[in-house]
Amino acid sequence: MKPDRMAMTLCESCDDAIVCPMDPILYSAVPLDRAHHLRRDDKAIDTLVRRPDRLLVPLWRDLSLVTPEGAVMPDGDLAARLLDLAGVTVFLGLWAGRPVFAADLSEAQPEPDGTPPRLGPDGAWTALKAVGGTLPADHAAILAYGRALVLWHRRARFCGICGAPTQSREGGHMRQCQDGTCAAPHYPRTDPAVIMRVDGTDETGQPAILMHRQKIWSPGMWSVLAGFVEPGETLEEAVAREVREESGIEVAAVRYHSGQPWPFPSSLMLGFSATAIGGTLAPDPDELEDAQWFSKARIAAEFSDAHRTDGSGRPFLPRPDAIARRLVDDWLRR
Ligand SMILES: [Zn+2]
Known part of the structure; x- marks a missing residue:
């Protein structure tokens, strides 16, 4: 990547040298009065x-x-x-x-x-x-x-409790079971998913972030880890569990950064940073194709500025409008 892509920029609203979490991100800031x-x-x-x-x-x-x-x-x-x-x-x-x-x-x-x-x-x-x-x-x-x-x-056309058909209510923001005894209301679901940048060091001791690849991704794309929140855990626990399960790394200092609606079909991406405190990097072969530590110098030297394959075989980061990229950029600009 060109050095100017990694240059420090000051946020106008919080005056910090980071990517401001309050900046609108793609699919957020719906310009409607939801009335x-x-x-x-x-x-x-x-x-x-x-x-x-x-x-x-x-x-x-x-x-x-x-x-x-x-x-x-x-x-x-x-x-x-x-x-x-x-x-x-x-x-x-x-x-x-x-x-x-x-x-x-x-x-x-x-x-x-x-x-x-x-x-x-x-x-x-x-x-x-x-x-x-x-x-x-x-x-x-x-x-x-x-x-x-x-x-x-x-x-949500059928009631998950009794199986009877449901009907749209409240301008389409609720569906109600049509069984007279059940009559259960059903509301739109949003599935929380955590996505996290893990900060640590590479094998030379340089500050680095953990990124991984999945087999189904375009060749060359690297990104941060992510996973769905499970019942019975906090967001912070979900971050620590996903990182441990997928990479073998233990984390602490889990901090919320910012989120992104992801309606494909119904996720809310919740972006975090976390600090590696132990464990051994051992990517789960069922989940990940590879996982590695990347220093700023390595990203600058090896990565393409494009956010898709440019035919050169060089690795690249996720597209700029994705929360994954925002988390990486936040670190690159510090
Ligand atoms: Zn019902």
């Missing part, structure tokens, strides 16, 4: 969804509708036609006073040639994960928020 008070007001939601100026955030199966300029959010008659096709609609909130609804259009059939349906609006049905970082940040955040809720509805 929580309107969700339980069926009449108000019904009025909002009929307003000609309401904006629709369509999702077809796993795909969002985008153009090179940003997300496609139809209003007016076009939105009304799409709402007629929608399986589920979710009130996302108000954007400068305009109601915004996510709509699941998955029941629309593909074109005869197998391509996604052409339903009227411009744009291409695209995987958000592939284009999120290229969209305006507010559009990416709205698509992520809407997508998370629509995908939850698809997975």
Whole structure:
């Protein structure tokens, strides 16, 4: 990497020479007033969804509708036609006073040639994960928020307690079991996952961070460790357990850094730093392809500036809009 990519920068809000945890990250900072008070007001939601100026955030199966300029959010008659096709609609909130609804259009059939349906609006049905970082940040955040809720509805159609069908309530922010005796409410789920930069030293005693590779990743990509939080443990315990299980390293001084919504389908990434205090580096071959310590000098000398393979065979770091990269950059700039 070029040295200027590792240069120290001062955060404007906290005046520290780090990557500020308060800076918005991709898929965060949804620019809507979530208008929580309107969700339980069926009449108000019904009025909002009929307003000609309401904006629709369509999702077809796993795909969002985008153009090179940003997300496609139809209003007016076009939105009304799409709402007629929608399986589920979710009130996302108000954007400068305009109601915004996510709509699941998955029941629309593909074109005869197998391509996604052409339903009227411009744009291409695209995987958000592939284009999120290229969209305006507010559009990416709205698509992520809407997508998370629509995908939850698809997975929550039946009550997990009694098996009866559920129905959408509260503007799409709750589903209620339709069995009269059970009537259990079900709420959108968010799965906490920890992702952690482990600070230690390499074999020469230089300060270094632990990064790993997985077989399913693009050749050359290295990143920090991560894993899901399990029942019965704190976030700090989850960090220590995942690092121990995957690498053999023991950690202490587990500190929260910042988070990132990750709606693929429903994770919340919780970023931490931790300090290695013992153990022996022994990557779990079932989980990791490799794990190594990387000093700043090694990253500067060996890593490509690109965040994907550049054909040179050089290793590279995760893309700049991912929490993994934020954790690494925070260390590189110290
Ligand atoms: Zn039930």
